[in-house]
Amino acid sequence: MAMKLSNDIPNIAVGRLPLYLRALTHLKEQDRNIVSSRELGKRLGIGSAQIRKDLCYFGGFGKQGTGYHIDFLIEQLKEVLQVDKEWQVAVIGAGNLGSAISRYEGFVNRGFRISWVFDNQPDCIGQEFGEITVLSMDELEAVLCQNHVQIVMIAVPVDQAQAVADRAVVCGICAIINYAPISLEVPDDIIVEYIDPIVHLQHMAYYLQNEKEVQ
Amino acid sequence: MAMKLSNDIPNIAVGRLPLYLRALTHLKEQDRNIVSSRELGKRLGIGSAQIRKDLCYFGGFGKQGTGYHIDFLIEQLKEVLQVDKEWQVAVIGAGNLGSAISRYEGFVNRGFRISWVFDNQPDCIGQEFGEITVLSMDELEAVLCQNHVQIVMIAVPVDQAQAVADRAVVCGICAIINYAPISLEVPDDIIVEYIDPIVHLQHMAYYLQNEKEVQ
DNA sequence: AACTGTGAAGTTTTTCACAGCC
């Protein structure tokens, strides 16, 4: 992601807000009303000062002596992140991964809705995932353009990912979540984030003790 | 992840090595032999100095005036990351997501193999994903312990994730990839990494222009 | 008494810039 476009709030701080939001939602589900930066930090493995500072960039939503009202903070963070509305998302690729994403029900109450899924395999097209039907890749441009789709998730085989991204970019999309294990080349104003479990696994492996060395 | 255990190499630099490895693999597939830090950086959207510095922590694998031999660098990075061997991984949860992970064929040539999958749904247990069979959750402890499994991927519903993590930790696992949208509480010596697409989406949404404001 | 908001201090990470090498 080539981000730091914004005025002056560190991208890395913005990146933590979704984690705060996620944790706050769980607290709310446990019928909690108030939380301190210390408790929130402990749950997330983050220092309390960092949380206060991050929230402070956006005005500070807490009460001295008390902490943060969970409902209020959730509401404010959703507004800051622009997820108080519902973004329409297109998924490209309806294989194992694309279909798992499309069937996942967790998007909606966090600000997103998968509204379209595309694939180029004839046996896939027409399949129903919950409320949506798999469309042909031939319809990609028409659907993305006509609906002013801003976010796409790419879940196609790695050798098709760049071509698919190029097609989406031409349609005016602004942001891509790429599940294919390849760095995409896109114009500077397009936001790209990557989800590649193997990157995480390889990162972790560095810190693991090799069994043989242990013995 | 509570990482900085290591001697003195920044965790964040280690985290970039898998990206370098991934990009190098693509270059190799295009029959390239040599690459400069500048070209590699351009592909990844990273400064060339950063790449040189990262590689330098591990000794510096380049040749002045020339660049980096791709084959050699791949080999060295795999060794550094300990992915020149094959780690056995267990997936917990065989729903949409768990089965997509388990069927994915991209793990093997990047240092990992999904060797076991568990679920608690009777209609799931016994299903075959490629070469592996879905096992009952009742067998979790026995399998993890007997095989000294070090890495598990959690792909169960959010309300079961913590309990599943607890069970895995007792079995002596060292690292968790958690796909459930919740922060896990685990002992300090367990490495946890999170994969939650909605965290990425929410992060991106912050930088998107709201349609209404554009007009 | 408990907790936030926030400048200032401290630390980490990135970038610069150039000597040394091919």
Next chain:
DNA sequence: GGCTGTGAAAAACTTCACAGTT
């Protein structure tokens, strides 16, 4: 001429510490 390896400078980020508020 082109490129790496690497100290030193710059920038970014985190933590401290405390005034101020409830």
